[in-house]
Amino acid sequence: MSGTFVGMPAFPTAAREAVGNQTLRANLRHATHTIRDKRARAVAELDDWAQLREAGKRIKDETLRHLDRHLVRLEESVTAAGGTVHWAADADEANRIVTALVKDTGETEVVKVKSMATQEIGLNEALEAEGIRAYETDLAELIVQLGKDRPSHILVPAIHRNRGEIREIFAREMSEWGRPAPEGLTDTPAELAEAARLHLREKFLRAKVGVSGANFMVAETGTLVVVESEGNGRMCLTLPETLISVVGIEKTVPTWQDLEVFLQTLPRSSTAERMNPYTSMWTGTSEQDGPRTFHLVLLDNGRSDTLADEVGRQALRCIRCSACLNVCPVYERAGGHAYGSVYPGPIGAILSPQLRGTQSEIDASLPYASSLCGACYEVCPVAIDIPEVLVHLRERVVQGGEVTRHGTKATLRPAKGHAAERAAMRAAGWAFGRPGALRAGQRLASATRRLHPRTLPGPGRAWSGTRDLPQVPAEPFRDWWRRTNGGRAHDPKPPQKPQPTPETQKAQKTQQAQGPQKTQRGGGQ
Numbered sequence: 001m002s003g004t005f006v007g008m009p010a011f012p013t014a015a016r017e018a019v020g021n022q023t024l025r026a027n028l029r030h031a032t033h034t035i036r037d038k039r040a041r042a043v044a045e046l047d048d049w050a051q052l053r054e055a056g057k058r059i060k061d062e063t064l065r066h067l068d069r070h071l072v073r074l075e076e077s078v079t080a081a082g083g084t085v086h087w088a089a090d091a092d093e094a095n096r097i098v099t100a101l102v103k104d105t106g107e108t109e110v111v112k113v114k115s116m117a118t119q120e121i122g123l124n125e126a127l128e129a130e131g132i133r134a135y136e137t138d139l140a141e142l143i144v145q146l147g148k149d150r151p152s153h154i155l156v157p158a159i160h161r162n163r164g165e166i167r168e169i170f171a172r173e174m175s176e177w178g179r180p181a182p183e184g185l186t187d188t189p190a191e192l193a194e195a196a197r198l199h200l201r202e203k204f205l206r207a208k209v210g211v212s213g214a215n216f217m218v219a220e221t222g223t224l225v226v227v228e229s230e231g232n233g234r235m236c237l238t239l240p241e242t243l244i245s246v247v248g249i250e251k252t253v254p255t256w257q258d259l260e261v262f263l264q265t266l267p268r269s270s271t272a273e274r275m276n277p278y279t280s281m282w283t284g285t286s287e288q289d290g291p292r293t294f295h296l297v298l299l300d301n302g303r304s305d306t307l308a309d310e311v312g313r314q315a316l317r318c319i320r321c322s323a324c325l326n327v328c329p330v331y332e333r334a335g336g337h338a339y340g341s342v343y344p345g346p347i348g349a350i351l352s353p354q355l356r357g358t359q360s361e362i363d364a365s366l367p368y369a370s371s372l373c374g375a376c377y378e379v380c381p382v383a384i385d386i387p388e389v390l391v392h393l394r395e396r397v398v399q400g401g402e403v404t405r406h407g408t409k410a411t412l413r414p415a416k417g418h419a420a421e422r423a424a425m426r427a428a429g430w431a432f433g434r435p436g437a438l439r440a441g442q443r444l445a446s447a448t449r450r451l452h453p454r455t456l457p458g459p460g461r462a463w464s465g466t467r468d469l470p471q472v473p474a475e476p477f478r479d480w481w482r483r484t485n486g487g488r489a490h491d492p493k494p495p496q497k498p499q500p501t502p503e504t505q506k507a508q509k510t511q512q513a514q515g516p517q518k519t520q521r522g523g524g525q
Contacts, residue, residue: 010365012462014338015330024160028332031159036326038272039379045274052265057383059258060317064307070219070252071298077222081284083294088246090301091121097297098123098211098244099130105242107132107208113226113233114138115213116320117246117299119151119342120355123211134211135177135203137232139196146173152336152344154322155270160335163187170195178203200232210240210291214247215319216262217296220255223283224296227266227276237280243291248299250307250316262319265381269321302355311392315351317382324376324386330369339366346376350389358397367393398422442476449474 018024043049063070075085088094102110110127112118112134124134124145136145143158144151147169151157158166167187174181179199185191212233214224224245226233237243253259267273285294307313325331325345336344340362341352349366358364367390376386398421431438445452449472455464475483 009340010361011334011338011340011369012365014340014362015334015369018334018338021335023162024335025333027160027162028335031156032326032332035155035272036323036379039269039323039326042268042272042274046264046268052261053381053383055261056265056319056381057317059253059261060382061314063252063254063258064250064313064316067249067252067307070254071249073254074217074219074222074252075298077219078284078294078296079222081222082286083222083284083296086295086297088297088299088301094121094246094297094299094301095123095126098246099126099132101242101244101295102127102132102209103130105209109203109207110134110209110211110244111203111207111236111240112136112141113210113212113236114141114157114228115211115246116154116342117213117248118211121246121299121301123246135200135207137200137203137236138228139193139230139232142196142200143169146170146177148173150337151342153325154320154344154347155325156322160337163189163192166192174199204232204235204239207236207240209242209244210236212237212243212245214245214251215266216259217247217252218254218256218259219252221283223256223281225259226278226280227263228278228280229271229273229276231278234278234280237282238290240291242293242295243282244295244297246297246299248301249303250318266319266321269319269323269379269381302357306351306354309354309392312350312354312389314384315347315354315389317384318347318351319382321381323379323381324384327375327379328370329373329375330371334369339369341366346370346386346390347384350384350386350393353393353397358393364397367391367397398425439476439478442478445472446474446476 046052078085086097088097108131110132112124114136118124124136127134136142138157140153140156140158141151143149143161143166147158147161147165149158149161153159161169164187167185170181170192171185174195177199179202181195181199182191185195212226215227216225217223218225224247226237228234253262263275263279267276282290282294285292303316306316322345324347325336328346331345336348339345339348339352341348341356343351349369353363353366356363370387370390372387372390374387377384380386431441452469452472454468455461456469
């Protein structure tokens with residue numbers, strides 16, 4: 001995967017700065033709460049939502065288990081339909097392929113559908129370095145591009161901007177990229193949308209090359225699917241003469257029947273709609289309609305390594321709905337830029353460190369960008385257990401950092417910045433393995449409890465700066481157990497069993513003398 005956003009510090013530093021930005025926090029709070037409330041209502045309409053969620057999980061897991069087979073079938077289907085398939089092992093190879101394809105057309109401009117895969121590999125920058133200008137056509141991506149900004153949300157990349165800021169960006173920057181903003185532009189949504197429509201219309205009609213991603217790829221037929229809400233995707237996918245799609249290999253689904261499940265869960269989880277206003281599907285090329293040339297670039301870029309991790313591979317189920325971001329208390333306060341990746345929020349905290357590794361300070365910090373509250377798991381339409389993967393990645397960071405391979409041998413390079421934590425865990429393991437030492441330590445801690453500080457010294461102050469350390473009990477549990485005879489000294493007397501009355505005793509003796517009675521059953525048996 002390409003590097004982090006240039007100049008980005010580790011998550012704790014970036015988040016601390018973001019939390020102090022009151023405008024950013026207000027924008028995020030308003031947007032995330034609005035989206036999450038709408039999503040909850042849309043999901044509640046389906047009585048079988050839990051079954052759809054489980055179906056999506058199983059389809060994804062089964063596909064990933066046999067991904068090699070499905071990818072071969074996908075390539076055969078796309079090729080048979082008139083398309084050309086390219087395989088890219090990493091970001092550099094993908095960028096070289098796309099750049100060469102655009103150059104072969106002789107064009108110097110491309111229009112783009114919103115695509116996280118192309119953001120992941122830094123395609124716009126690679127094209128620009130070769131004299132090719134890429135125009136983002138999604139409204140939010142347009143705002144980010146014109147503002148020389150970075151996306152901060154999977155679904156709404158400009159979620160950190162309010163209407164006033166967007167109006168200023170349009171008025172200041174649109175003329176540098178094409179048609180200028182209308183005179184007297186206000187910040188009303190209708191006027192902002194109309195300014196964007198007029199600005200983009202000339203690009204749609206002029207462009208000869210389109211670049212897209214895809215939400216899904218159907219191996220059965222070689223069909224690619226893009227779902228969106230604005231119609232810009234439909235324009236980019238149908239008007240250009242050449243279409244180049246860069247798609248992660250995990251976006252494959254085996255059959256049309258599998259696709260049906262996700263076309264129900266994705267819209268409700270992302271935009272809170274029953275179905276997307278625009279669902280575009282294309283299979284290869286056709287002489288009657290659409291592009292005359294189609295290229296599919298299948299992107300690995302760390303996905304195969306992620307697939308090899310039995311715990312972490314569930315991150316590849318992600319269908320990019322962004323529901324986890326909208327319920328995450330950490331994302332709501334820190335925003336997407338603090339994650340230093342095109343994949344922000346809870347899913348980014350587990351996906352980016354697996355695709356990029358944990359060599360950098362920011363990638364090593366991302367598994368800790370969570371309170372482990374579990375809200376992300378509850379809303380995920382494919383049941384990714386994000387808290388489980390976060391803990392798994394924390395273990396990787398603390399215990400070993402990166403695996404270095406030399407032929408058939410693998411060595412674990414020690415992680416940096418966690419020496420104190422590793423030492424504490426080793427000391428705890430030693431004590432728990434020696435009951436006598438543990439008992440002595442507990443008694444010493446209880447005897448000196450009045451001398452204990454209320455906060456941790458040194459680096460530990462980051463944890464205890466906003467909370468007090470728990471007080472050590474006056475008596476260790478083992479001593480209390482021995483003193484109270486296993487706790488029985490404090491147990492109340494058990495209730496006395498009521499004695500039967502003389503009449504009850506007489507009835508019981510009569511029943512015993514008569515023996516068991518036959519039970520009469522009703523008719524029809």
